[in-house]
Amino acid sequence: MLKVKTVDVLIKNGIIIDGTGKERFKGNISIKDGKIIDIMAVETLVEAKEVIDANWKVIAPGFIDSHTHSDLMLLWDRQHSAGLHQGITTEILGQDGLSYAPLSSSNLQMYYKFLAGLNGSPDIPLDWSTVSEFRMKFDGTVAINTAYQVPHGALRLETLGMRDLPLVGKNMEAAKAILDEGLKSGAVAFSTGLSYYPCSYSDTDEMVELCKVVAENNSVYVTHIRTVFRDQQIDPVLESIEIAERSGAKLHFSHYRTNIPKAGKVQEIMKDIDKAYQRGVDITLELYPYPSGSGYAVIWLPLWCMEGGFEALMERLANPLLRSKLIKGIEQNTIPCGGYFTHLPKNSQYIGRSFWDVANERGQTVPDMLCDLLLEESLQVGYHDSSPAIFENLDQWGPFNQDCLELLSRPYYMVGSDSIPIGKNPHPRGFGTFPRLLRFCREYGFSLETMINRMTKVPADRFGLKDRGQLKVGYAGDIVIFDPEHVTDTATYQLSRSAPKGISYVLVNGEVAVREEKTTGIFAGRALKRG
Template sequence: MQFDVVIKGGCVIDGTEKERFKADVYVKDGKIVEIAADEKPNVVATEIIDATGKIVSPGFIDTHVHSDIMLLWDRQHANGLYQGVTTEVLGQDGLSYAPLSEANLSMYAKYLAGLNGRPPISWDWSTVAEYRQQFHRTVAINTVYQVPHGALRLETVGMKDVPLTGESMKKAKALLDQGLKEGAAAFSTGLSYYPCSYSDTEEMIELCKTVAENDSVYVTHLRSVFRGEPFDPVLEAIEIAEKSGAKLHFSHFRTTPETAGKVDEVMKHIDAAYQRGVDLTLELYPYPSGSGYAVIFLPPWAVEDGFDATLERLRNQSLRKRMMEGIEANTIECVGHFTHLKKNPQYIGRSFIDVARERGQSVPDMICDILLEEELEVGFFTTPPFDAPDIWEQINKDVLELLSRPYYMVGSDGIPLGKNPHPRAFGTFPRLLRFCREYGFRLETMINRMTKTAADRFGLKDRGTVEVGKAADLVVFDPDSVRDTATYLLSRSAPEGISHVLVNGEVAVRNEKVTGVFAGQALSRQF
C-alpha cells in the first residue's frame, strides 16, 4: 500500500492515558490506517516525517475559543495550528451568529465587534446549517458549533430585558432543536453577557429540556450577578442541569488571583454534584486573568435594543452620569488593558487607568467615550498580577491540580483579534505541555485532557485518539523543548517545539511553519 503520510520513529501518546509506546503511524485518505511497533520495509509514502525523539499525539481540541468570525477572515489560523490545535469549539458564551435573521445578524455583528471583529466577509447565512457550512473545507482547522443562547433571544424577544415565555419560548426551543439537529454539538450561554443575562433560572431550565431531549450538552459561562442580588452561580448551573436532565459543561472554571490555592473550596459544589451522579465536565486555560469586549462594562439598560440604541445612549450627555454609576456598580469590574482599537491604536497595550489619566477623565467616563469613538469595537484583557509572582506560581499549580480530575479539559478562551490580544490565543496548549516538564505532571494525562476527554464530551467519535480508523488529526512535538513564547506584553508570538500538525491527514504545519492547506471540516456530534 502507498501511504499519504508516515510518521516514523516517534513515541505515541494515544490520548487514552495509557503509557507512551514507540510506533510508526501510517496515514491514507485522511485516516490512520496502521500503527506499527516494528518498522515496515520498503514503505512508499508521499511524505515521511521523522519523529525520532518526539511525541506523536492526537490533534488538540480547543473546547472554548472565540474565533467564529476571524477564522472566516484569517482562514489559515496560524495561532491555533502552531499550538497543535486541530479542532475548535465555536459559538461560545451564547455569543455567536446563527440562527439569526438578516436584520439581527447585521445588528449583532456590530454589537459583538469588540469580541469577534467585523471583517469584510460574506455574512450570508441564517441557519445553523448554513453557518456551519461556511467552515467546511474552507479553513485550516476543524470546527464544532454550539447553538448560542443570545441568538435565540434575539430571534424571539429581541435585545430586551423581558422574560422568555409562552409563544416566544416555544419558538426559541424550536430554533434550538433545529440547530442541534443541524449538527450543533451543544447549547451555550454566557449569563454575564447581554442578552443572555436578561434570562432567569427557569428560562434556562426550560431551554435545557430541549438540550436533554437531544442528548446534548449545556455549556455555561456562569452568571456574575442576578438582578443585583448575591447568589451562587455554580449552584444555579447545577440546578439547571438536574432539573432539565441536560449534560453540564462549565466554561473556563479555575482559580483566580483572589482564590489562588483554594481549589477544594471553589470546587466543593461541583465535586459534590459529580459524586452524586451529575453528568458534568469543565475546562480551563492556564493564565491568571481573562479577556473580553468592553460593552460588558455597561449597565443592562444601556444596551437594550442593541447596537444603534447603545450608541445613542452613549452620545446622550444627560445619561452619562447614570451610565458611569452603572459601570461602577457592575459586578464585572472595569479594569484592564486595551487589546483592540481601530481609531485609537495609541492606547493598545495600555491600562484603562493610564489612558483615563492621560485624557483627564475617570475610567468609566473614558470607557464610555472610547466605546462611542470606536462604535463598540473595543477589546481588552483583564490586568494580571504582574507584581505578584507567587500568585502566578500558585495558579499554575492550581491549574494542574484541576486537570488531574478526569472530567476536566482545556479551552483557551482565545480571542485572536487585535494587535496585542490575550496570550492565551497563542500559547495555551504549549504552555500546559511546558508545565508538564517543569512541574512533573504526567504528560499522558495532559494529552488525554487535551484530546479524548474533549472528543468524548462533544460527541466527536472519530477524533481524540491515535487509533486505526480514526481521523488523522495528529501533532508531533518535542517534550523537552516545547514551550509558549506569547506574553501579555507581546502576545502574537508562536510557540516552539511543535514541528508538525496534520488535519484530516494533510500536513498543516511542517517544521513549525504553516503550509497553507485548508483541510478543516465542520464536525457534527455523533451518537
C-alpha cells in the first residue's frame, strides 16, 4: 500500500524563488511542525490539513525587515498588519541605540517617556530588565518573528545615566560586561545612533572599546551615523569605518542611500565604503526606497539640555530663563530645524502642516514653537523632514528609484523600512517599503531573484538567523506568496496607512498569518537569536 505523507500545509503550483539568488523554478512546498520538510518539482501524494494553491504566483521566503522601530508598539498592536501585509515575517528591533533592555526599572520608566515621540507610549506593562526578559516578551505573543540588538543608549544609562561624560575606566568595564551579557543572551547585534541621546555624548574611542566586545562575540556593529557634532567636524562614514577597523567588528550602516539633492551620485556616497570593503572591512548596508526621512523632534535640542533625562528636560523646556539658550542651541544644531508634523497627540490639528506654517499661526519662531510643542506633548512630536506634497509624484522621479536599485545590486545591501508605527499619518515606508521594491523590479527590469535575496538571505546571514531567509528543507516555514505582475504599494505621504496589493499569503513558522490578503489573528512569531 502506498504510504501517504501527512503534513500541516501544502503549497502547490508555485514559482519558487528560494532566496539564494538562483533562478526561479516551478514547485510545491510541504510544511510540518513549522518547518519546510519537502520542496518538490512535481506534486506528490500528500495529505495536508491546509492546501494553498499558489496559482503560479511567486513563493518566496518571508521578508526580513532589517530596521524597524516597533519595539513597544508591537507589544500593543500584536497583529502588526502593517508588516504582515508587506510579507514581512521577521523584524530586527533595538535600532539606533534606542531601546529598552537591559535597563533598571527607573531607567526603563524614564526612557519610555523620553523616547515616546519615536517608539510610542502604549499602555503595556514595563516588567522586564534584561535582554532575555525583553526578548521573551515577543515569543509566541506577536504575529511576526523578532530579533533584538543591544542598544548603546541602555549601556550609557546603566553606567553613567543621561550625562555628558566620557565612558571610561570602571564604567567602561561595566558597560562592556553588560554588552557581552546581552550578546550572549541572544541579541543579534550592537546598535547605536550617534545622533540620538545619550549615544551622542560618545566619542570614537568609546565606540571602539565597546565594539571590541562585539568582535569577540562575532557579532555586528549597527550604526546610524553621527549627525550631531561638538566643536569639531567628523566625517561620520569614515568614523564608522575606523571603529570597525580598530575593533575588528563587523559593520552595518543603517538606511544609507542617496536623496533628491544627491540623486545619481551613488559612486560619490559610496566611495569611502567601497574602498574599505575592497581592503577587507566586513560591511553591509540597508535602505528604504523613499528619499525623505522621519523622526522625533528631540533630535534638534542641544546636548546640554538632555542631561538628567526626561524630567530634567521637561523642567528646562518650561523654564523661561532658559528659553533663549535652548533656541540658540536649536539654531546652532548641525541638523537644520524644519519639517512637517506627523505625530502630536494633543495638537493633532497640526499634523501634515509645516513647522513654518504652524509657527506663523502661533506668532512664534520655529525654535520657540518647537520648544512649546515638545513641552505640551511631553516630547511626543514626530515629523517628516520634507513636504509630503513634494513626493506624491515620486514614481515619476526615476533617478532616485534607480539609485536604490543600483545600491541593491551590490551583494552586501539589504532592505530595512525604518518604520515608525505611531501617529495618524506616519511615513509610508512603514506600510510600503517591500511591495514598492517588488514593483520597482517590474517597472525597471531589476532581477526579482536578486531583490528577494536582499530581502531574505542577506539579512538572515548577516544577523545569524540560521534557519531563516531561504526556502530550504529544515528551514522555518516563513513564506510569502505574491503576484509579481500586480504587487504594489498603495501607501502615500498623504495617506500612509494603506495596505499593499498583490501579496496573498504570508506564513510565519508554518502558520498562515495572511490568507487572501487578510490577517488571520495568529500569533506565531518567535524571539530569534543569533545562531
